[in-house]
Amino acid sequence: MGKHLVLVGGGHAHMVTLANLHKFVEKGHNVTVIGPSAYHYYSGMGPGMLGKIYTPDDIRFATKHVVEKQGGTFVLGKAVRVDPGVKTIFLKSGETVSYDVLSFNAGSYVPLTNVKDNGKDIYSVKPIEKLIDAQARIMELVSKKKIIVSIIGGGPSAAEIAGNVWGLTRNYGQNMPAIRIFAGKKFMSRFPGNVRRKVAESLTKRGIEILEQGYVKEVKTDHVTLESGVSYNTDFTFLALGVKPSPIFEESGMPTGPDGGLLVNKYLQSPKYPGIFGGGDCIYFKDQPLDKVGVYAVRENPVLYHNLMAAVEGTDLMPFDPGGDYLLIFNMGDGTGVLRKKWILFEGRPAFIIKDYIDRKFMKKFQSIE
Numbered sequence: 001m002g003k004h005l006v007l008v009g010g011g012h013a014h015m016v017t018l019a020n021l022h023k024f025v026e027k028g029h030n031v032t033v034i035g036p037s038a039y040h041y042y043s044g045m046g047p048g049m050l051g052k053i054y055t056p057d058d059i060r061f062a063t064k065h066v067v068e069k070q071g072g073t074f075v076l077g078k079a080v081r082v083d084p085g086v087k088t089i090f091l092k093s094g095e096t097v098s099y100d101v102l103s104f105n106a107g108s109y110v111p112l113t114n115v116k117d118n119g120k121d122i123y124s125v126k127p128i129e130k131l132i133d134a135q136a137r138i139m140e141l142v143s144k145k146k147i148i149v150s151i152i153g154g155g156p157s158a159a160e161i162a163g164n165v166w167g168l169t170r171n172y173g174q175n176m177p178a179i180r181i182f183a184g185k186k187f188m189s190r191f192p193g194n195v196r197r198k199v200a201e202s203l204t205k206r207g208i209e210i211l212e213q214g215y216v217k218e219v220k221t222d223h224v225t226l227e228s229g230v231s232y233n234t235d236f237t238f239l240a241l242g243v244k245p246s247p248i249f250e251e252s253g254m255p256t257g258p259d260g261g262l263l264v265n266k267y268l269q270s271p272k273y274p275g276i277f278g279g280g281d282c283i284y285f286k287d288q289p290l291d292k293v294g295v296y297a298v299r300e301n302p303v304l305y306h307n308l309m310a311a312v313e314g315t316d317l318m319p320f321d322p323g324g325d326y327l328l329i330f331n332m333g334d335g336t337g338v339l340r341k342k343w344i345l346f347e348g349r350p351a352f353i354i355k356d357y358i359d360r361k362f363m364k365k366f367q368s369i370e
């Protein structure tokens, strides 16, 4: 008898499974995909979309369409909890979905703990689709006056967002804003000095300010306050702080890693509930904690697909090998990039062209299914 496979989130780690969904259906299984949007946005091109290098259509996958076209069911909604005892997922809407085999690729979110008022003109960098609204609002504000754009966070997404706000307003805005990054105590602190310097230089030479005076305590619509009590005016603020895995697992009392991500073994499988799998930012890979980067979600794809098929068919699982160092290219928003792999480091137009080529190729591969 066929099994019911349920995918929560159509993120980067589910791409290959989604592309091969018809194979589950052909073998007599039912597949349901739950997601809060009919589309999934590719985060690697998100800052470029903010900067109008890409349109929203360039960077999104039509998840609902791809699922339904292959004979699956798409449920528009947000999963909030799972009860593995009765194999049921609970949605925010109150709906429930039961499963035999379940896979999570529900990503991560930016915690809003520092936001102290109604949050007007404060945008988090995830979900990526929010950057469409952020872009429209920035354009509206800069059409009236010179504004201050603040970016809270000192990692690569803060750098890319700052660079692309510069690109957006430089190419399409009426008034150039002041752009300020609140980078905590050290900008790009996870990276070696030479990478940090190249990224910082690219931004500061365009007048983007990088503050390293300490952590932000409070964000309101019109000001940003540091832990030291020093306050700065702002008109528009991005939250690009470290992400946290989807809260579903802690809500459900499931075994998690220290970051709250779904604990998975080398088969990307919950050690306690063998019918539950996961990939991407929402998991905690027990053998070797992984950075929250799309690269790992993409690498997990074939293993997750194989193991979900094995779980419904009753065949052998295959282990995931995270692989070695990965290529990182930052889109600096002015047509240049900073590329780093192991000891190779360079910046400029060629770095951006390589990133653009890789990202467009990835999109084309999965958009072609549509």
Ligand SMILES: Cc1cc2nc3c(=O)[nH]c(=O)nc-3n(C[C@H](O)[C@H](O)[C@H](O)COP(=O)(O)OP(=O)(O)OC[C@H]3O[C@@H](n4cnc5c(N)ncnc54)[C@H](O)[C@@H]3O)c2cc1C
Binding pocket: 008, 009, 010, 011, 012, 013, 034, 035, 036, 037, 039, 040, 041, 043, 044, 045, 046, 047, 077, 078, 079, 080, 105, 106, 107, 108, 125, 126, 127, 157, 160, 246, 248, 279, 280, 281, 282, 292, 293, 294, 295, 296, 297, 329
């Ligand atoms: C601005 C920015 C730029 C980045 N650039 C890069 C880059 O260039 N390279 C790189 O490797 N990494 C990059 N990252 C990191 C990258 O975004 C993540 O590692 C990657 O998105 C993880 O993929 P994912 O599929 O696990 O999660 P997501 O991309 O967040 O996808 C999760 C999916 O699940 C859905 N979902 C969420 N909650 C629920 C729910 N409760 N129920 C059902 N569905 C749900 C969402 O709608 C979404 O479709 C960037 C991050 C940001 C914020």
